[in-house]
Amino acid sequence: MFLMNSRHMLSCFSFTGMMDAAEEAMKAAAHAMDGDVTVPLRTAVSRKKNSLLLMPCLADDLWGLKALAIFPDNPALSRPFLNGLVLLFDGTDGTPLALFDGRTLTALRTGSVGGAAVRALARKDVRSLGLAGAGVQGYWQVRFACGARSFSEVRIFDAVPENAERTAERLAKDLPDIAVFLCRDASELALSSDVIITATTAKQPIFPDDRRLFSGGKCIIGIGSYTPETREYPDALFAEARQVYVDTEHALSETGDLIGPLSRGLISREIIRPLSDLFFEEQRADSGGTVFFKSVGLSVFDLYAAKTLLEKGKMTGNGIEFDL
Numbered sequence: 238m239f240l241m242n243s244r245h246m247l248s249c250f251s252f253t254g255m256m257d258a259a260e261e262a263m264k265a266a267a268h269a270m271d272g273d274v275t276v277p278l279r280t281a282v283s284r285k286k287n288s289l290l291l292m293p294c295l296a297d298d299l300w301g302l303k304a305l306a307i308f309p310d311n312p313a314l315s316r317p318f319l320n321g322l323v324l325l326f327d328g329t330d331g332t333p334l335a336l337f338d339g340r341t342l343t344a345l346r347t348g349s350v351g352g353a354a355v356r357a358l359a360r361k362d363v364r365s366l367g368l369a370g371a372g373v374q375g376y377w378q379v380r381f382a383c384g385a386r387s388f389s390e391v392r393i394f395d396a397v398p399e400n401a402e403r404t405a406e407r408l409a410k411d412l413p414d415i416a417v418f419l420c421r422d423a424s425e426l427a428l429s430s431d432v433i434i435t436a437t438t439a440k441q442p443i444f445p446d447d448r449r450l451f452s453g454g455k456c457i458i459g460i461g462s463y464t465p466e467t468r469e470y471p472d473a474l475f476a477e478a479r480q481v482y483v484d485t486e487h488a489l490s491e492t493g494d495l496i497g498p499l500s501r502g503l504i505s506r507e508i509i510r511p512l513s514d515l516f517f518e519e520q521r522a523d524s525g526g527t528v529f530f531k532s533v534g535l536s537v538f539d540l541y542a543a544k545t546l547l548e549k550g551k552m553t554g555n556g557i558e559f560d561l
Contacts, residue, residue, distance in 0.1 A: 323339045355434075
């Protein structure tokens with residue numbers, strides 16, 4: 238069995254390789270009904286305010302299982318919001334193959350999905366990137382977005398200013414050729430950014446209901462809302478969005494960012510497409526108008542990310558072989 242901790246994964250992954258894996262995962266999810274992969278909905282078990290999430294995904298060659306422990310009070314205690322493990326099994330005989338740190342793998346696979354969306358949807362000439370939500374996920378969203386387009390500046394906003402400052406310092410160090418700025422509020426961020434990425438835990442929209450914030454052919458990536466009770470964007474976005482893309486069809490029933498606007502007729506089901514449509518067609522979205530991409534995540538992304546990391550880890554010697 239092969240063990241990869243956070244250091245092993247961060248030492249061998251590539252931004253392009255992970256975004257390629259995310260594209261392949263979206264294509265596999267689109268064919269799930271044909272039996273290419275078996276992707277049941279996540280199982281959540283709660284005790285008080287804490288939760289354990291179980292996310293399996295089965296393909297012919299590999300089986301994967303991610304288990305995440307979510308403790309909302311942890312950040313206030315300077316502990317991680319989530320911890321977890323990802324297991325891979327041989328799909329032909331069930332042999333355990335690999336064990337991964339789930340927190341790092343989740344950050345990389347979520348970042349790669351956002352990066353793949355930027356690569357597919359953002360105009361070639363975008364220069365300014367805005368991030369709302371400056372946690373671990375937000376940091377990796379910026380890193381992958383900067384691997385997809387040549388940004389010259391990044392703007393950051395977080396409801397907790399210390400989070401924004403900490404992430405800005407880290408990004409300034411890791412991206413020395415890109416100017417990093419802090420924003421006073423979400424409106425300033427939106428007005429100043431060609432591409433907007435949100436990675437928050439907001440229950441209510443973090444932007445004012447003003448369509449001017451989203452006009453001008455922006456590319457907007459929603460990462461944070463993955464339950465019906467959470468929402469990052471106001472109705473005004475859907476007055477501007479020419480096209481809406483989703484990582485999988487599950488987004489239509491899982492995220493408050495789509496459930497509410499759809500139920501009130503603010504957007505038509507006809508303008509919502511899986512992002513994988515573009516990958517099958519080997520094309521990229523046209524540059525006219527604002528586009529919105531919504532991700533809720535699915536275990537198939539973990540499976541493809543883990544497969545890619547396992548291959549790279551074995552190739553480069555980043556990992557530990559051990560017997561059960």
